[in-house]
Amino acid sequence: MATRNIDEFLRKEWRNTVNPDLQKERDTRTFNTDELTYILDGGKEKTRRRREIEKLLFAEPLFHCDSLAKFSKSELYENAIHRTLRINELKKANNWTQEDYDIAVRCLNYEVGFVIHLSMFIPALERLATDEQKAKWLPLAESYRILGTYAQTELGHGTNLMALETTATFDPRTDEFVLRTPQLSSMKWWPGSLGKTATHAIVLAQLIIGNKNYGMNPFMVQLRSLEDHMPLPGITVGDIGAKLGANSNDNGFLILNDVRIPRENMLARNSKVTKDGRFIQTSTNKANYATMVLVRLNIIKWAQDTMKNGSLIAIRYSAVRRQSSLQAGGPEMQVLDYQTQQYKIFPGLAVSYALFFTHEAMMKEYEIAYAQIMRGNNQLLGQIHGQLSGLKALVSDLVTYELEMCRRSCGGHGYLKASVIGETLLHALPLVTVEGENTVMYLQCARYLMKQIAKALAGQDVDEPASYLKQDIHLYTCPVQKGEHCTNPISLMKIYTHRAHSAIASVARQLQFDLESGKDQSSAFNNNLVSLVQAAKAHCQLCMIKHFVEGVSALERTCSENLVSVLTQLCLYFGLHGIVTSSGEFLESEAIGLQQLEWIKAEELKSLAAIRPNAVALVDAFDMHDQTVMSALGRYDGNAYQHLFEAAKREPMNQTEVLPAYYKYLRDLIKGQPQAKL
Numbered sequence: 001m002a003t004r005n006i007d008e009f010l011r012k013e014w015r016n017t018v019n020p021d022l023q024k025e026r027d028t029r030t031f032n033t034d035e036l037t038y039i040l041d042g043g044k045e046k047t048r049r050r051r052e053i054e055k056l057l058f059a060e061p062l063f064h065c066d067s068l069a070k071f072s073k074s075e076l077y078e079n080a081i082h083r084t085l086r087i088n089e090l091k092k093a094n095n096w097t098q099e100d101y102d103i104a105v106r107c108l109n110y111e112v113g114f115v116i117h118l119s120m121f122i123p124a125l126e127r128l129a130t131d132e133q134k135a136k137w138l139p140l141a142e143s144y145r146i147l148g149t150y151a152q153t154e155l156g157h158g159t160n161l162m163a164l165e166t167t168a169t170f171d172p173r174t175d176e177f178v179l180r181t182p183q184l185s186s187m188k189w190w191p192g193s194l195g196k197t198a199t200h201a202i203v204l205a206q207l208i209i210g211n212k213n214y215g216m217n218p219f220m221v222q223l224r225s226l227e228d229h230m231p232l233p234g235i236t237v238g239d240i241g242a243k244l245g246a247n248s249n250d251n252g253f254l255i256l257n258d259v260r261i262p263r264e265n266m267l268a269r270n271s272k273v274t275k276d277g278r279f280i281q282t283s284t285n286k287a288n289y290a291t292m293v294l295v296r297l298n299i300i301k302w303a304q305d306t307m308k309n310g311s312l313i314a315i316r317y318s319a320v321r322r323q324s325s326l327q328a329g330g331p332e333m334q335v336l337d338y339q340t341q342q343y344k345i346f347p348g349l350a351v352s353y354a355l356f357f358t359h360e361a362m363m364k365e366y367e368i369a370y371a372q373i374m375r376g377n378n379q380l381l382g383q384i385h386g387q388l389s390g391l392k393a394l395v396s397d398l399v400t401y402e403l404e405m406c407r408r409s410c411g412g413h414g415y416l417k418a419s420v421i422g423e424t425l426l427h428a429l430p431l432v433t434v435e436g437e438n439t440v441m442y443l444q445c446a447r448y449l450m451k452q453i454a455k456a457l458a459g460q461d462v463d464e465p466a467s468y469l470k471q472d473i474h475l476y477t478c479p480v481q482k483g484e485h486c487t488n489p490i491s492l493m494k495i496y497t498h499r500a501h502s503a504i505a506s507v508a509r510q511l512q513f514d515l516e517s518g519k520d521q522s523s524a525f526n527n528n529l530v531s532l533v534q535a536a537k538a539h540c541q542l543c544m545i546k547h548f549v550e551g552v553s554a555l556e557r558t559c560s561e562n563l564v565s566v567l568t569q570l571c572l573y574f575g576l577h578g579i580v581t582s583s584g585e586f587l588e589s590e591a592i593g594l595q596q597l598e599w600i601k602a603e604e605l606k607s608l609a610a611i612r613p614n615a616v617a618l619v620d621a622f623d624m625h626d627q628t629v630m631s632a633l634g635r636y637d638g639n640a641y642q643h644l645f646e647a648a649k650r651e652p653m654n655q656t657e658v659l660p661a662y663y664k665y666l667r668d669l670i671k672g673q674p675q676a677k678l
């Protein structure tokens with residue numbers, strides 16, 4: 001590529017050619033990418049269906065994404081709504097199932113409207129409303145006759161739900177609730193679609209009957225007129241302003257000034273208020289967590305899609321970018337061949353696949369738990385809540401870190417909007433905050449683990465994901481006794497298990513010690529927060545490696561040897577890299593010793609070289625459409641420079657040779673004339 005001249009870049013034929021460096025990667029891969037694509041899609045038929053949907057979508061200019069960069073916030077907002085309406089039409093015209101619809105949304109990289117309506121408002125109705133309430137509101141919501149949001153967070157409180165200040169006071173005289181945000185800090189702040197779109201909100205508020213507070217409960221509140229979209233009396237609502245990313249979504253604020261709603265608008269699946277003002281709890285209010293749990297599961301999928309985007313851009317670009325040489329006078333190398341470049345971007349690639357297998361496994365667990373919850377049995381709720389709280393945090397931590405590494409790996413061009421990698425990172429950043437700030441999520445998982453270890457120590461049954469806490473940690477001998485042992489994923493899993501067990505047991509002991517030394521419960525807890533977070537992280541890392549190892553090993557029965565061998569290599573790398581990056585903790589827990597760490601480090605570097613020949617094929621297997629990825633650097637044809645130049649030509653400032661600023665300021669400056677009055 002370096003030898004091509006500018007005329008060649010500008011000729012039209014490049015559009016029909018693939019960059020030779022990228023083609024070479026494809027020619028030398030060792031497995032069939034289609035086979036892997038089918039697995040990622042859930043089967044050959046599903047791949048065919050997705051491709052059909054992509055074809056339909058991208059035949060329409062509305063869904064071409066390369067134009068989004070130049071849009072203002074309100075244009076992005078309008079465009080997202082326009083897209084959703086068009087997808088709804090396509091769904092109807094083509095008899096799409098909900099699964100087809102979700103595929104379409106993912107193909108558009110989630111650049112659509114009504115995200116909260118679909119991902120939170122409707123699921124919350126399904127989980128929190130009675131059958132009667134569902135019959136009333138669900139058909140309206142599903143047909144977009146009402147547009148919803150989920151309004152929980154307030155200006156003053158997000159994490160501490162118990163401290164939310166919005167009140168819903170029961171007025172028995174009128175059989176109504178009176179909703180109020182009594183002070184500045186209590187206004188709702190952040191809910192998606194609240195600003196300018198939602199006609200209705202599920203508002204989380206403290207239920208007050210008489211002088212007694214019955215805690216947080218969900219209420220359906222109409223915000224805007226269904227005639228002219230004006231806010232209803234007592235309601236002040238608006239957009240909270242520009243964000244770092246996701247600006248097509250109108251996150252909003254809401255002030256409720258004694259807004260009256262009928263008693264039937266309390267979503268009463270789990271608790272209700274009778275006409276004479278009695279509070280009846282029909283099921284544990286823990287069931288309210290079912291919605292949050294679902295969103296956390298969806299975040300894993302979202303994170304996976306985002307990571308795929310970043311890895312694909314970084315790896316394809318690294319294959320076509322040539323820079324410097326290791327031999328004086330030698331040809332410039334593909335930057336993908338530098339070990340340091342591989343070290344920067346292969347972790348993100350491995351995370352993409354680890355997330356695939358983790359999401360698959362957690363989805364199965366969720367479906368079992370959800371079926372039970374809907375039958376009124378919350379037995380599995382604590383387990384799934386504990387697991388998904390921690391995993392949501394770990395996954396979003398990993399993805400945001402690795403995306404920034406991918407962005408850096410693209411050098412200067414990674415800072416251009418046309419590379420899209422920065423935007424991908426900005427879109428991913430809220431994942432560490434939404435649906436529970438990550439530290440707080442780890443701590444929820446840690447609380448769950450503390451309960452599990454207490455049970456294990458008392459000889460009681462322990463939930464399956466934490467069953468390793470019943471093993472005798474003192475019987476542990478490291479499964480890596482020679483360098484070659486590091487290439488066994490089961491051995492790595494054992495190391496992770498030991499480290500998680502040791503971290504959990506150690507913080508449980510310290511908590512016990514603090515309590516016995518006279519500290520009260522809360523100070524003892526605060527004294528150990530950092531270790532609790534580390535213990536939760538260790539447990540979640542174990543979950544991820546376990547799902548990855550088990551997922552790949554299940555493929556052995558049905559897939560080609562070549563494919564299984566490539567995925568095993570990637571899984572191995574994921575495990576080795578995780579140990580090396582947290583080596584202090586693994587050593588401290590005595591899951592490994594210094595000698596083992598040396599072997600593991602050597603094996604980790606060897607893995608880079610083993611993954612290298614299939615790196616491009618592993619991102620090609622994502623089979624992401626260029627219009628989904630939207631990146632000048634990550635196109636399938638690998639013609640990064642041509643696409644960058646095309647993007648520069650589209651830049652609005654380049655639409656005229658001389659800008660108004662020249663006549664206003666530059667002309668006089670250049671001509672040495674005094675500036676006209678500024």
Ligand SMILES: Cc1cc2nc3c(=O)[nH]c(=O)nc-3n(C[C@H](O)[C@H](O)[C@H](O)COP(=O)(O)OP(=O)(O)OC[C@H]3O[C@@H](n4cnc5c(N)ncnc54)[C@H](O)[C@@H]3O)c2cc1C
Nearest residue numbers: 150151152153157158159190191192430433435436437439
């Ligand atoms: C893009 C985006 C979209 C959103 N959409 C919605 C929506 O649709 N609906 C909605 O209701 N909300 C929404 N939110 C709000 C989101 O749910 C909250 O921001 C989130 O729950 C975190 O709460 P917080 O902002 O109060 O953070 P804080 O709790 O104030 O966190 C600040 C710091 O305090 C620390 N901290 C807080 N509590 C503890 C603790 N107990 N122990 C240790 N450390 C602690 C945190 O770790 C963090 O470092 C959205 C937010 C964003 C960014």
